[in-house]
Amino acid sequence: MKFKTHSQIHNELMEDPEYRAAWEAEERKERLQKLLVEWKAHAGLTSAQVAERMGIKPPTISRMEKNITSASLETLARYAKACGISNATLYF
Template structure:
């Protein structure tokens, strides 16, 4: 029996539109989470400092940076402002 590599299995699965859509959505979420953390780090802030600026508890910042799926747009704006960042949403 010939085994497939994980890359081969993934390539085959990417042919399924539903799988590809789920994969793309997960990649977008990963990029958002990386962006959030980079804003904070580039501003030279700790999660506790960002939390204080937002008026929330530090563990909330960790949850936002590691699981942004339930973050509202308003919260995203507050986080960006706390990090000294502005951003623009663009249609793709």
């Protein structure tokens, strides 16, 4: 019996529209989470500093960076602004 590789199984599953949509949604979420951390690092800020600039508590920043689906688009734009990212350069 020949076993399939992870890639082969994944490629087969990607032919299912529901699986593909779920996979792509998860990829977008992960990219956005990484982007938040990159913005913060590029600005040389800590989570506490971003929170202060946004007028929220630091644990909220941590939760947002770990679970991006809990953040509204408005909150993400405020996070970007706190990190010095202008609305014109937002690309998420």
